[in-house]
Amino acid sequence: MSDAIVIDDVHKSFGSTKALQGLSLRVGEGSVHGFLGPNGAGKSTTIRILLGLIRADRGRVSLLGGDPWTDAGSLHQRLAYVPGDVNLWPQLTGGEVIDLLGRLRGGLNPERRAELIERFELDPTKRGRAYSKGNRQKVALVAALAARADLFIFDEPTAGLDPLMEETFRRCVEERQRDGATVLLSSHILSEVEALCDHVSIIRDGVIVEHGSMDELRTMSRTTVTATLQAVPDDLASWPGVHSVRHHGPQVTFDVDDTEMTSTMTALAAAGLLSLRAQPPSLEELFLQEYTRTPGSTP
Amino acid sequence: MKRPLAGYGILLGQAIRLDRLRLPVWVITIALLPAITYRSYEGLFSTPASRASIAGTLSANPALLLLYGTGRSLTTSGGFTAWRTGVFSCLFVAIIAILTVVRHTRAEEEAGRADLLGSTGVGRFALAAAGVTLALMVCVAAGALTTAGLVAGGAPLRGAACFGLLVAVTGVFFAGVAALASQIANFARGAVSAALGILALSYLVRAWGDATGTAWLSWLSPLGWIEKAAPFTTNSTAVALLPLALGAVLLATSAMFLNRRDVGSGLLEPRPGPGTAPRSLAGSFGLAWRLSATSSMLWLVGLAAFGAVFGAAVPSLTKLFATNSALRAFLVHGAGSLTDLFVGEVLSILALMAAIVGVQIMLKARSEEVAGRVEILLATPLTRARWFVSQLVLALIAASLAIATGGLALGIGASTTGATVSLAHVLAATAAQLPAIWVLVTVTAALVGTIPRWSVVALPIVAATFVIMLFGSALGLPGILLGLSVFAHVPKDPAQVIHVLPLLVLIGISVVLAFTSLVGIRHRDIA
Numbered sequence: 001m002s003d004a005i006v007i008d009d010v011h012k013s014f015g016s017t018k019a020l021q022g023l024s025l026r027v028g029e030g031s032v033h034g035f036l037g038p039n040g041a042g043k044s045t046t047i048r049i050l051l052g053l054i055r056a057d058r059g060r061v062s063l064l065g066g067d068p069w070t071d072a073g074s075l076h077q078r079l080a081y082v083p084g085d086v087n088l089w090p091q092l093t094g095g096e097v098i099d100l101l102g103r104l105r106g107g108l109n110p111e112r113r114a115e116l117i118e119r120f121e122l123d124p125t126k127r128g129r130a131y132s133k134g135n136r137q138k139v140a141l142v143a144a145l146a147a148r149a150d151l152f153i154f155d156e157p158t159a160g161l162d163p164l165m166e167e168t169f170r171r172c173v174e175e176r177q178r179d180g181a182t183v184l185l186s187s188h189i190l191s192e193v194e195a196l197c198d199h200v201s202i203i204r205d206g207v208i209v210e211h212g213s214m215d216e217l218r219t220m221s222r223t224t225v226t227a228t229l230q231a232v233p234d235d236l237a238s239w240p241g242v243h244s245v246r247h248h249g250p251q252v253t254f255d256v257d258d259t260e261m262t263s264t265m266t267a268l269a270a271a272g273l274l275s276l277r278a279q280p281p282s283l284e285e286l287f288l289q290e291y292t293r294t295p296g297s298t299p
Numbered sequence: 300m301k302r303p304l305a306g307y308g309i310l311l312g313q314a315i316r317l318d319r320l321r322l323p324v325w326v327i328t329i330a331l332l333p334a335i336t337y338r339s340y341e342g343l344f345s346t347p348a349s350r351a352s353i354a355g356t357l358s359a360n361p362a363l364l365l366l367y368g369t370g371r372s373l374t375t376s377g378g379f380t381a382w383r384t385g386v387f388s389c390l391f392v393a394i395i396a397i398l399t400v401v402r403h404t405r406a407e408e409e410a411g412r413a414d415l416l417g418s419t420g421v422g423r424f425a426l427a428a429a430g431v432t433l434a435l436m437v438c439v440a441a442g443a444l445t446t447a448g449l450v451a452g453g454a455p456l457r458g459a460a461c462f463g464l465l466v467a468v469t470g471v472f473f474a475g476v477a478a479l480a481s482q483i484a485n486f487a488r489g490a491v492s493a494a495l496g497i498l499a500l501s502y503l504v505r506a507w508g509d510a511t512g513t514a515w516l517s518w519l520s521p522l523g524w525i526e527k528a529a530p531f532t533t534n535s536t537a538v539a540l541l542p543l544a545l546g547a548v549l550l551a552t553s554a555m556f557l558n559r560r561d562v563g564s565g566l567l568e569p570r571p572g573p574g575t576a577p578r579s580l581a582g583s584f585g586l587a588w589r590l591s592a593t594s595s596m597l598w599l600v601g602l603a604a605f606g607a608v609f610g611a612a613v614p615s616l617t618k619l620f621a622t623n624s625a626l627r628a629f630l631v632h633g634a635g636s637l638t639d640l641f642v643g644e645v646l647s648i649l650a651l652m653a654a655i656v657g658v659q660i661m662l663k664a665r666s667e668e669v670a671g672r673v674e675i676l677l678a679t680p681l682t683r684a685r686w687f688v689s690q691l692v693l694a695l696i697a698a699s700l701a702i703a704t705g706g707l708a709l710g711i712g713a714s715t716t717g718a719t720v721s722l723a724h725v726l727a728a729t730a731a732q733l734p735a736i737w738v739l740v741t742v743t744a745a746l747v748g749t750i751p752r753w754s755v756v757a758l759p760i761v762a763a764t765f766v767i768m769l770f771g772s773a774l775g776l777p778g779i780l781l782g783l784s785v786f787a788h789v790p791k792d793p794a795q796v797i798h799v800l801p802l803l804v805l806i807g808i809s810v811v812l813a814f815t816s817l818v819g820i821r822h823r824d825i826a
Contacts, residue, residue, distance in 0.1 A: 051678050054824035073682040081678035087671040089590060090488070092572075092580075099576030100586060104679035125571035129409075129486060140675065153678075 003062075004029045004151050004182040005050065010059030012045055012206075019045040021206040022059070027184055027199070032177055034197035035186040038291050042206040043186045044084065047155050050184075051081060064151055077105065080144035084156035084186070086136040088128030094139040095124030101143040108146045116142040119168050134160035145172050152176060152183045158192060170196055190284055202290045210290050217286060222255040224279040225264070230272030239264060250274075306421035310429035314403050315436075322437050325395045329388055329441045333462065334448030337380045341453060350374045365609060365645075368509045368517070368526045377458045377531025380449070385462065385525040390502065392441045392470035393521075396434045397494040400477035403430030406487035427478065427557055431550060434474040442467025458531035464539050465525040472521050472542035473498060475549025482556035485564065498522075499601065507608050512615070521545075583681055583689040590667075591660050595697045598656045602649055602705035609645040610712020613638055613720070636794065638720050642713060643728070643792025649705035650732040650786060651765050657698025657740035658757050664690040665747045665754045668826050677825060687820045691744050691813060698736050702729055724793035731797050734805035735785040739764065741812035748816030749823070 005027035012020040020042050027033040037043050048054045050063055052072035061068055066075045088097055098117075102108030117124055120138045131139065137160045144152065152173070158166045166189070173183055173196055187193050193200065194214070201211040210217065222243065228251050236252065237245045241260025246253045256264050268276070344350045354373035368386050372378025404427045407413050413426055446463030450456055477494040484490040505523040508516030517523035521542060528538040579585050664687060667673050677683055706729025710722040743757040767784040781787050788801040 048674075048825075051674070053674060053677060072677070073680050073685075076678060076680045079678065081675070083671070083674055083678075085671060086675070089586075089672060090486075091593075092589070093574065095574035096572070096576040096580055100580050101675065101679055103576070103581045104583075104676065104681050106680065123571075124574040127572055 002029050003027060004031075004064055005033075005184065006060070006062040007046070007050075008060040010046075010049065010056045010061060012049065012054065012057050019206055020049075020056070023203065023207055025201055025208055025211070027182060029182050030177070030180055031199050032173065032183040032185060032197045034193040034200040035184055035203065036188070036193065036200060036287060036290075037203035041203045043203055044155060045206075046203070047081075047153055047184075047186065050153060051079075052076075078150040079153065080105075080147040080149040080151075081153045082137075082140045082144045082155065082157045084159060086133075086140040088131065088136050088139060090127065090129035092128050093125055094122060094128070094131065094135070094142075097128065097139050098124065098143045098146065102146060105147050109148075113142070113146045116146055116172070119172070120165060132160070134162065134165070137161060138165065141169065141172075145176070150181055152181055154183070155186045156188060157185070158187070158189060166192065190287060202287070204291070222257050222281060223261065224253065224255050224281070225268075226251065226253045226277045226279075227268055228252075228274040228276075229268070230274065233267070233271050239267065303422040303424045304428060305425060306416070306419070307425040307428055310416070310421065310425050311432055314429050314433045318399070318402075318433065322395070322399070322433075325391070326437060326441045326444055329391045329395075329466070330444035330448045332388060332391075333380050333384045333445055334452040336384050337376050337449055337452040337454050340376045340379050347374065354379065365506050365509065365612070368505060368523070371529050371532040375531060377449075377454050380454070381458070381462055381525070381530040381532070385465070385530065386502075386505070386522055388441075388445060388462075388466045389469040389522050389525050390498070392438060392466050393473035393498050394495070395441075396438055396470040396474040397477040397491065397498065399434040399437055400430055400474050401481050401487050401490045401494070403433060404478065405481035405484065405490045409487050424554065424557065427481075427553070431474060431478055434477070435471060438467045438470030438474060441470060455531070457534050461528055461534040461536050462525070462530035464536055465528050465530065468539045468542040468546070469521055469524065471546040472549070475546035475553070478553040479549050479556070482553045482560070496597075503604060503608060507612070583676065583686045584693065586676075587660075587663075587689045587693045591663060591693065591697065595656060595660070595701075598652070598697075598701055599704050602652055602656075602701050603708040605652070606645070606649055606705040606708030606710075607712040610642075610709040610714075611716045613641055613713045614716050636719065638713075639724075639792040639794035642709065642720055642725060643790075643795075645709055646706060646725070646728055646732065646793075647768055647786055647791065649709065649729075650702055650736055650789075651761065651768070653698045653702035653705065653732075654736045654739040654761055654764075655758075656701045657694040657736060658743045658761055660694035660697055661690060661740055661743040661747060662754060662757055664744075665751055668751070671826075673825060683825065684817060684821055687744075687748065687817065691741075691816070694740050694744070695737060698740055699733055702732055702736060705729075706732075720793060727797060728790050728793040728795070731790045731802060732786070734802045734809065735789045737809040738785045738805050738812070741809045741816065744816035745812045745819065746816075747820075749819030751823070751826070 003026050005025065007023060007025040010020050010023045011018075023042065023046060025035075025046070035043055035046070045054070049056050049061060050068055052068040052075075055069050064075055064078055068075060088094070092100070095117075098113060099108075102113070120142055122135065122138045122142060124139075126135070128136070137157065141157060144154075154173075158169050161169065170192065173185070177183060183196075185193065185197060197214060199211070199213050200217055201208050203209070230250075232247065232250065232252050236242060236254065239260075241257035241264060243255045243257075351374055354370075367382055370378065370382035373382060407416075407426060407430075416426060417423075442463040442465075444463075445466050446456075446459045449459035449462060473494065476497055477490065480490040480493040481487075484493060501520045501522045505517050505520035505526075508514070508518075508520065508523060509526075517526060524538050524542060528535045580589055664673075673686070676686060706726060710720075710725035710729070713720050713725065714722045739761055742760060743754065746754040746757055764784045764786065767781060768786045785805065788805060790797050
């Protein structure tokens with residue numbers, strides 16, 4: 001599998017602000033890649049470099065095999081983009097914006113356009129200034145999803161949408177993926193990332209602090225174990241890999257590092273295990289760990 | 300029912316805080332203009348002979364007469380100041396009154412903040428009342444400071460007070476116009492356009508009234524009232540009652556509308572637009588045209604009206620000046636007749652307006668970029684160079700069409716009313732203005748393309764060109780400074796021989812600037 005996006009040690013500063021400090025990111029062809037990070041971590045800067053709107057100070061960037069800065073015109077024939085903050089022209093209707101962006105891409109399929117407008121329940125006759133935030137977002141989504149693109153870049157695309165429309169968006173992305181498209185999805189909505197993405201990269205302070213497949217990420221964290229024991233060992237809290245022990249009579253709840261799972265289970269069995277419930281870490285916990293971790297420390 | 304003005308004090312305080320920098324700058328500028336004019340007149344022309352001479356020169360300049368209106372007691376510092384700055388002080392105070400009212404009423408509603416306020420127990424009239432109050436405070440401050448500035452400059456109190464009063468009440472009248480427009484229009488843009496449109500119409504009506512000596516016409520124009528009050532001459536302060544009464548009626552009417560409508564709605568409900576784009580909205584040029592079409596068309600109509608009005612006024616003015624042989628001897632030099640000279644002055648003003656048309660369209664490239672609407676365009680196969688060139692080409696075409704329209708209207712207006720000027724000569728002189736206009740447009744393009752932060756100086760550059768062109772020789776500026784105005788290098792009137800070389804140089808400069816802007820836009824980050 002080749003890579004649709006390759007970013008290698010990219011730096012970008014705005015004045016004295018260092019937005020990106022050696023960011024590297026790979027997005028495989030055909031994958032749906034989640035791009036997460038706290039506000040101001042550099043997500044939008046990365047996306048704007050990928051779109052050729054701004055130029056990296058140093059480092060290598062390749063998009064669909066080309067240079068996004070010099071080959072923007074031809075590369076964008078295969079790309080569709082939805083910004084996080086959609087600004088529409090006050091005097092143009094939503095339908096006009098969709099047609100304009102479609103024509104700039106060399107024409108769009110009228111049936112596909114009609115179908116998407118219906119699915120997103122968009123009124124295309126309203127003027128840009130009269131749309132709510134969610135509806136402006138829908139205009140940009142219809143325009144992008146109607147495009148026949150190999151790569152979709154979404155920057156927090158569902159921030160203003162209601163849950164029903166979020167669902168519609170998910171289904172549309174799944175359809176695009178089935179057609180073989182690659183998706184880079186920047187989002188704060190973890191359930192969305194969990195449902196759609198097969199790979200995730202987490203950015204903090206301009207560098208990627210964690211990346212991998214969803215499964216890999218899950219195994220990198222702790223599992224929450226709730227056990228009922230004949231006798232709770234006194235030294236449980238000091239077992240290697242065991243954290244935050246909570247007692248409820250014969251029942252005990254604690255978190256355990258995945259690397260120490262085998263040894264912990266063996267020791268638990270020796271203590272007379274009556275019942276056991278193990279919960280994989282929710283993504284929520286995983287991301288919160290990454291968001292709040294101080295740089296340089298290990299999870 | 301809650302009290303209709305509940306929360307008024309807090310909202311007014313907030314509005315004052317928001318505008319604490321913006322408004323003082325305007326007010327001080329408005330107040331300084333007459334004071335400085337008064338001082339410099341006192342200083343520059345201390346002898347009666349020099350006063351008579353400058354009064355003759357300036358009041359005899361036909362374009363200036365139309366710009367400023369009919370002068371009175373021009374040999375006194377006060378009369379001169381009232382003539383020279385009166386209409387413009389009123390124009391500026393009207394503009395700031397309009398912008399302030401709309402900014403704090405309709406614009407707040409459009410942004411959805413009125414809903415938020417309404418939910419907190421703020422009364423129905425509080426927001427609008429706070430906005431109008433702020434505007435009225437600005438008018439009073441502008442009037443009072445104008446008077447104070449003039450008195451500080453040595454002007455007699457009575458005349459200064461009359462001048463300041465008329466400035467203030469003209470502002471009050473336009474605050475009323477803006478308040479009503481804010482109730483009728485659904486969006487701030489529409490309200491501002493409507494109120495500014497009435498202001499522009501007032502200016503044209505006054506110019507026409509003064510040019511043709513039709514007194515009742517200048518009475519119709521709110522910008523003509525300061526002339527009627529004649530500060531430093533008759534000091535007819537009673538004239539101020541007219542704008543005050545009309546302003547009160549307008550404010551009362553707007554309050555009535557406000558009482559009847561829903562928050563967020565206007566009398567003019569926006570109709571749904573087309574669900575699909577017309578064929579013309581296909582590329583970056585189609586988009587650029589669509590975004591600037593309405594304002595460009597309005598400018599074209601404005602230039603045509605301006606050209607036609609002033610063109611039609613040529614014969615009567617020429618007659619007026621022809622009776623004064625001393626003046627005639629002073630004005631007519633070289634090949635040009637009085638008519639040619641006058642047509643040339645009007646043409647210069649038209650050229651300047653045309654340059655503003657082009658510069659504004661070019662600046663749109665920057666404002667669209669800052670508004671974040673360019674990003675979504677450049678994410679399509681549209682390249683940044685192509686996007687930028689579309690905007691530049693449209694700016695050049697619109698500016699060229701604007702001067703052509705204005706020049707044609709001027710030529711036709713003049714020739715059909717029997718002025719002794721050939722239409723062909725007027726059109727040739729019009730065409731000769733083009734290279735100068737192109738330079739101003741491409742300077743703006745170069746700023747936007749290479750140092751976008753500096754694009755705010757584009758309009759001041761045009762304004763400086765305007766000042767040098769109109770007042771340069773009268774102010775005795777050195778020739779090198781005069782030469783900085785691009786219009787110094789194109790023929791000033793239809794009788795002048797058109798020299799090709801300076802025009803070619805200007806065209807060359809435009810090409811270099813356009814090229815520079817393109818290199819710039821291809822190498823800089825897009826905001």
